Amino acid sequence: MEISRRKFLKLCGATAGAAVLGSTLLPTSKGIAQGTELSSGTKYGMAVDLRACENSRACDGLYPCVHACKAVNITPANSYWLYVIESEEISYAKRLPRLCMHCDNPPCVKVCPVGATYKRADGLVLVDYQRCIGCRLCAVACPYGARYFNWKWPTKEEIEKIQRESWEKVEEAWKKIGKEVPLASKAIENPRPAGVIEKCTFCVHRIEKGLKPACVVACPAEVLHFGDINNPNSEISKTLKEKKWFRLLEEFGTKPNVFYLV
Amino acid sequence: MVEEKILHPMMYTGRNFYLLIAVLLAAIAWFGFAYYTQLRYGLGVTGMNEPVYWGIYIASFIFFVGVAHGGIAISAAVRILKLETYRPIARMGEVLTVVSLILAGMMIIFDLGRPDRVLNLFRFGRWQSPLAWDVIIISAYFMASVTFMYLGLREDLPACARKFPTRRGLYEFLAAGYTGTPREKEVNDKVLWYMSVLIVTMIVLASGGVIPFIFGLQVAQPGWYSAIMPSYFVTGAITSASAAVIIIAAFMRHFFRWEEYIKPEIFKGLANFLRVMVAIYFYFMVSEQLTIRYAGSIPEQVVSQALFFGEFAPLYWSYIILGLFIPFFILVIPQTRTITGIVAAAFLVTVGLWAKRFLIVVPPLTRQLLPAPVIDPVTRQSFIYPPTAIGMYTPTWVEWSLLLGALAIGILLYTLFVKLFPMMELKVVEIKPGAPEIAKAVPPPAPEEVKKASSKCNLCGAEFSSMDECCEHAEKEHKIARASCDMCCEEVKK
Secondary structure, eight states, rough: OOOHHHHHHHHHHHHHHHHHHHHHOOOOHHHHHHTTTTSSSSOEEEEEHHHHHHHHHGGGTTHHHHHHHHHHTTOTTTTTTSOOOOOTOOOOOOOEEEEOOOOOSSSHHHHSSSSSSSOOOTTEEETTTTOOOOOOOOHOOOOOEEEEEOOOOOOHHHHHHHHHHHHHHHHHHHTTTTOSSSSSSOOOSSSOOOTTTOOOOOOOOHHHTTTTOOHHHHHHHHOEEETTTTTTHHHHHHHHHHSOOETTTTTOOOOOSSEEEH | OOOHHHHHHHHOOOHHHHHHHHHHHHHHHHHHHHHHHHHHHHHGGGSSSOOOOOOOHHHHHHHHHHHHHHHHHHHHHHHHOOOOGGGGHHHHHHHHHHHHHHHHHHHHHHHHHHHGGHHHHSSSSSSTHHHHHHHHHHHHHHHHHHHHHHHHHHTTHHHHHHOOOGGGHHHHHTTTTOOOOOOOHHHHHEEEHHHHHHHHHHHHHHHOOOOOOOOTTTTTSTTOOTTTTHHHHHHHHHHHHHHHHHHHHHHHHHHHHHHTTHHHHHHHHHHHHHHHHHHHHHHHHHHHHHHHHHHHOOHHHHHHHHHHTTTHHHHHIIIIIIIIIIIHHHHHSSSTOOOHHHHHHHHHHHHHHHHHHHHHHHHHHEEEEEEEEEEOOOTEEEEEEEEEEEEOOOOOHHHHHHHHHHHHHHHHHHHHHHSSSOOOOOOHHHHTTOOOHHHHSOOOHHHEEEEEEEEEEEOOOOEEESSSHHHHHHHHHSSSGGGGGGGGGEEEEO
C-alpha cells in the first residue's frame, strides 16, 4: 500500500468534511425551526369548564366528546386522545377531561430523537407520522399520558366498528337534550400507519378549514372553549380573564395551553 | 508446541460442537418466526401497552450494554496497568463486549415500532434527545471495541496463518500486511495502549453518561427522575460485566482444559472485585429508596410502594436476597469462595441484574401521574371507567422468544469466534514462566528438589512437598476448606 500517514489523515479529514457538508444538505427537522417563532401571532388553546362538565347529566356514561374524537380521528380501539377521568383519585374535579395540552415547553418534543414530533408556530404540537420511528420515548416523557402508540394495523371492519359505535354514543347523548348532533360525522382521510406515535391534534384538519375541534362541537354542555389565546378579543381570552383557572401538572414546567376553569 | 493447547479448539471439533450449533440454529429459526410475527402484526403482539410503553426489550438493552463494559474494561486494564495475571482472559472479555453490543443494538431495533425507519436516527438526529446520543455513543463504542479486539488479534494472525494452511488466506487478509516483526509489534502495542485509554473513557461516557439519561431526565416518570441514575447504572454495568466474564472464563477453562493458564488467582481477583461492586450497588439501592421514602413526593412513594409491597415485591425481594446477599456472602466466606462457588455467585449476580433492569424500567411506567384507561393484559381490551393510575405488563411469548433468540445468536457468534481465532493471546504462553515448553527444555529436576517445594501456600508463603500437604496446612492454619484449597495453595513448577 502506497498511502503515507499524512495522505491517510488528509483523506480522513476530507471524508469527514464531506460528511458534515452532506448532512447540511439533508432535510432538517422542520418543527424545531418553526417552533422558534412562537408567541407572536396565533396560539391555539383550550379552556375546560369543570363545573359545567360535572353538571352535564346528558353525558353520564356516554361522553360524546370522547367518542366524537374517536369517530373523527379513527383512533384505534384502546386509544383515547381525549377522555374524561372520573376517578376518586382526583379530589378537585368529579370529571376531568384530559387531552394533549399542546405545551409551550413540551417534554415530548424535547426528547424526540428524530424531530418527528414538533411544535408549530400556531402552538400545536404535532407528529410527523412519516418520520416517527416508534421508539415511544415521547410517550414516556409526557406527564399527562396523552400520547398513544399504534400497536397494530387496524382492519377495515375494526375501523368501521369503532366509528359506528362511537357515533351512536354521540347521537344518544344529544338525543337526551333533544337536539341534533351539530357535527357531520366526517372522518379524517388518512388514519396513521402502524408503529408510530399519535395523539390529540386539536383536530388540525378541521382547524385548517376554519372549524372547531370535534370534541368542542360535540359537547352538549359547552364545556370546552377553543380559540386563539394570543388574541385579546377572542372568546377564550375573555373567559380566561374573567374566571379563575388552573393548569394540569403545571409544576413540571410544561407550560400547558389547556386551562381548567373552576 | 505450547501454542497447541491454546489453538486446540480451532484444530479439533467434537460431536458436541455440532450438537450445540444445531440447538442454536433451531433457537434462531424459532426466533425468526417470532420476529416475523412481530413485524407482520406490529408491536401489538408484545405485552407492552398504554401506559407501559417499554418492557423487557429496553430492560435487556440496558443489561447488554452493561455486560459489554466489563470484558473490554478488563482487557484495557490489562494493557494500561500491565496486569499480566489477567491477560489470559483479556480476549474473552473483548469478544464478550463486541457480541453483547450487537445484542444491545438488536434489542433497540426490536423495540422500534418502525424498524424500517431506523436510519432516520442518522438523517434527522437531534442533539437534544438522549436517545440520539445513545445511538451515537453505542455506535462509537462498538467501532472502538471492534478495532481494539482486532488490533489485539492481529498480533496472533501470522502464527495462525502458519499453523492453518487451509485458512491461510483468511488470516493473511485480516492481518493486512502484519507479519509480526518487532517493529510492527511495537507500533501495534502502542496503538493498543492508546485505544485502552480511549475505551476506559468511553465506558464512563456510555454507561454512566448517556444510557441513564434516557431515564434520569424524564420528569414525568417518578422513580426514574433522579440524579442517582448515572452512577447507579455504571455500577450495575460493571457488576454484571465482571460476573459475565467470570462465567465465560470458567466455561472456557472447563471445556478446553485451560486450568494451567486461567489460574485460580484470576477468579480470586475477580471475585474480590465483584463482591465490592455488589456491595456498592446495594448501597446505591439503599440511598435511592431512602431518599424516596424519607421525603419523596407522593408519586415517587407510590412507585416505591409497588416495589416493596405491590405486584413487584416478589421479584424485588428475591432480587435483593438471591441477586445481592447470597452472592455477596458466597464471595466473602472463604469456605464457599471456591471456583464453583464464585461461578455460582456470578451467575446469580448476572441473572439478578437482568431482573433489576426490569425493575428499573417497568414499575415507574405502571404508576402514572393521572388516572387513565389501561389495557387489560388478558382480554387486550381497555376499560375506560373507572380509569386507574395503575398499568399492567406481562411479557408475551414473542418477547421471550426474541430475547432468547438474540441470546442464541450471541452464543453462536461467540462459538464461531472460538473456532476461527485463538481465544487467548498467544503472548500468554510466551511470557508465562514455567510453561510446559520451557519445562521441556530444562532437564527434569532431581526428585529431592521437587519434594523441597512443589506446592506453596499463598497466604503465608510456606512451602510443601505436595498439594495435599499444603491443603492440610491450609485447613489447619487458615481455616480454608479442603474443597477450596486451590484458593491459597499453588503448585510450584521448577
